[in-house]
Amino acid sequence: MNPRYILGRIGLWLSVFVIVSPAILFFLWMGSLSLKFEIDNASYPPVFFPEHIAWKNYADVFASNRFLTYFTNSLVVTGCATALAMLVGVPAGYGIARMAAHKSAIVILIARITPGLSYLIPLFLLFQWLGLLGTLVPQIIIHLVVTVPIVIWIMIGYFETTPLELEEAALIDGATRWQVFRHVALPIARPGLAVAFILAVIFSWNNFVFGIVLAGRETRTLPVAVYNMISFDQLSWGPLAAAALIVTAPVLLLTVMAQRQIVAGLTAGAVKGG
Amino acid sequence: MSVVTQTEPAATTENVAPAREWRPPSYWPFVIPALVVVLAVIIFPWVFTIWMSMQEWKVGSPTTFVGLANYLRLPTDPRFVEAVGHTLSYTALSVLLPLVFGTLAAVVFHQKFAARGFLRGIFIMPMMATPVAIALVWTMMFHPQLGVLNYLLSLVGLPPQLWVFNPTTVIPSLVLVETWQWTPLVMLIVLGGLAAIPTEPYESAQIDGANFWQVFRFITLPLIMPFLFIAGMIRMIDAVKSFDIIFAITQGGPGSASETINVYLYSVAFVYYDLGYGSAIAVVFFLLIVALAALLLYLRKRLLWTSQLGSDA
Numbered sequence: 001m002n003p004r005y006i007l008g009r010i011g012l013w014l015s016v017f018v019i020v021s022p023a024i025l026f027f028l029w030m031g032s033l034s035l036k037f038e039i040d041n042a043s044y045p046p047v048f049f050p051e052h053i054a055w056k057n058y059a060d061v062f063a064s065n066r067f068l069t070y071f072t073n074s075l076v077v078t079g080c081a082t083a084l085a086m087l088v089g090v091p092a093g094y095g096i097a098r099m100a101a102h103k104s105a106i107v108i109l110i111a112r113i114t115p116g117l118s119y120l121i122p123l124f125l126l127f128q129w130l131g132l133l134g135t136l137v138p139q140i141i142i143h144l145v146v147t148v149p150i151v152i153w154i155m156i157g158y159f160e161t162t163p164l165e166l167e168e169a170a171l172i173d174g175a176t177r178w179q180v181f182r183h184v185a186l187p188i189a190r191p192g193l194a195v196a197f198i199l200a201v202i203f204s205w206n207n208f209v210f211g212i213v214l215a216g217r218e219t220r221t222l223p224v225a226v227y228n229m230i231s232f233d234q235l236s237w238g239p240l241a242a243a244a245l246i247v248t249a250p251v252l253l254l255t256v257m258a259q260r261q262i263v264a265g266l267t268a269g270a271v272k273g274g
Numbered sequence: 275m276s277v278v279t280q281t282e283p284a285a286t287t288e289n290v291a292p293a294r295e296w297r298p299p300s301y302w303p304f305v306i307p308a309l310v311v312v313l314a315v316i317i318f319p320w321v322f323t324i325w326m327s328m329q330e331w332k333v334g335s336p337t338t339f340v341g342l343a344n345y346l347r348l349p350t351d352p353r354f355v356e357a358v359g360h361t362l363s364y365t366a367l368s369v370l371l372p373l374v375f376g377t378l379a380a381v382v383f384h385q386k387f388a389a390r391g392f393l394r395g396i397f398i399m400p401m402m403a404t405p406v407a408i409a410l411v412w413t414m415m416f417h418p419q420l421g422v423l424n425y426l427l428s429l430v431g432l433p434p435q436l437w438v439f440n441p442t443t444v445i446p447s448l449v450l451v452e453t454w455q456w457t458p459l460v461m462l463i464v465l466g467g468l469a470a471i472p473t474e475p476y477e478s479a480q481i482d483g484a485n486f487w488q489v490f491r492f493i494t495l496p497l498i499m500p501f502l503f504i505a506g507m508i509r510m511i512d513a514v515k516s517f518d519i520i521f522a523i524t525q526g527g528p529g530s531a532s533e534t535i536n537v538y539l540y541s542v543a544f545v546y547y548d549l550g551y552g553s554a555i556a557v558v559f560f561l562l563i564v565a566l567a568a569l570l571l572y573l574r575k576r577l578l579w580t581s582q583l584g585s586d587a
Binding site (some may be wrong): 045046117120125149177178180208224247262266 | 300302322326396397405425521541563
């Protein structure tokens with residue numbers, strides 16, 4: 001334990017502290033805002049730890065008659081969009097990896113580069129023409145723009161690294177390609193499935209731009225609902241912050257719990273939707 | 275685009291070679307469902323957008339073919355020209371700042387220390403959190419009278435700012451949010467690069483008595499350059515398209531001081547319902563992103579070329 005080593009350690013921890021504090025302080029402040037009565041939120045200098053904790057902000061959000069509807073909408077849209085994406089995207093990733101059809105990845109690249117809004121104009125017209133506006137179907141379909149490329153991209157990367165020997169052996173023993181996929185390739189790729197699933201869920205849950213155009217009063221997802229609250233009551237910060245925290249809490253929990261998978265997925269694919 | 279395709283061509287060909295014999299059409303059934311979905315939600319909108327961009331198409335009135343008139347309108351539309359300027363300055367700042375901070379953070383996270391995984395999880399929370407929820411809290415923090423940011427400024431003796439309520443500071447303020455949000459992604463990519471660096475150069479540098487800065491400047495930085503480039507590319511694509519944060523905090527205001535192309539596109543298409551013109555903006559916007567990406571690729575080639583020239587001399 002020479003002094004130079006100790007100095008180095010202190011320096012390291014100091015830098016870690018500096019680097020992590022913007023994230024920590026922000027979310028602590030978010031929590032603080034959500035737990036204060038208006039009188040504390042409107043005071044200057046700001047109060048960090050209130051004397052009285054306003055649990056009622058959360059109670060208000062949950063009690064508001066539409067919150068449950070919006071929450072269900074978010075669950076349905078994200079759930080369906082992710083499930084459909086896994087259903088078509090996982091086999092596609094497998095097929096592309098086995099055919100070594102790397103050129104097909106260019107479509108995913110284009111999808112990655114294209115701004116989300118440019119999908120909205122034609123699909124908005126299409127949904128209007130089909131009479132689907134006012135239901136959740138348009139949002140489920142358009143969220144596929146986000147989820148399908150993520151799933152395909154991550155699964156290509158995954159199936160390319162899984163060994164071929166087992167699959168060849170199964171084929172020689174007379175298994176069909178579907179059986180090989182279902183019973184050999186898929187079980188090995190389980191960690192990859194988890195990565196694709198988690199990222200698809202997060203980016204679909206967070207999506208905002210599709211909702212503001214396609215959602216009506218009854219079909220809003222949570223991010224859109226929160227945005228509408230901003231313009232609605234600008235001045236009651238407590239309930240607003242509580243709503244914001246409730247919306248993003250599932251994602252934050254998932255991030256901390258599954259950070260290993262998320263890091264693996266993001267550095268491998270580096271895809272983001274929208 | 276991806277780290278995987280960059281680093282793995284050798285491994286891939288090795289794996290795939292024996293597969294060649296039993297390759298043809300039988301893998302197609304796996305791809306067809308996804309192909310249908312991609313055709314419906316990605317290819318169809320693209321083709322339709324290009325077609326629509328050549329129509330005078332407003333919701334509620336009949337459409338007429340106008341050729342390239344919508345495109346010719348763009349350079350004479352002051353709001354569009356201004357939006358291009360806002361987008362470029364917003365993008366330049368939102369690429370550079372996360373690159374600098376992300377690299378520094380990666381160097382720190384490359385060291386070994388207790389609870390590193392957990393702290394990394396905390397560190398990446400800003401980019402995974404729901405952007406609208408984040409934007410809402412930043413809006414409160416930017417508040418000129420009650421916001422916590424002006425309080426923090428007052429603690430270090432700086433005068434209060436108007437942040438997003440002042441046309442001259444609105445873009446830097448939004449970039450602050452974007453930097454806070456996306457520095458973690460740069461950190462993760464660079465961290466992957468640091469993990470791939472061999473230890474030999476460091477050992478010989480230590481023997482030669484190089485200091486920390488020299489090691490970083492002459493060994494680490496050149497070796498992580500490819501990863502910095504990928505991070506910069508991804509950051510550029512995302513920053514150009516940035517919508518949620520800008521829209522939720524300022525809606526392009528005050529006035530149109532923070533109106534980027536994407537925000538203007540939203541107004542044209544879904545506030546004024548001028549779908550033909552909106553489609554033309556979407557097409558030009560996409561071409562702009564491709565052009566920026568091509569420019570970055572070209573710059574990298576030039577950079578590689580000059581650095582090789584330097585080492586030859």
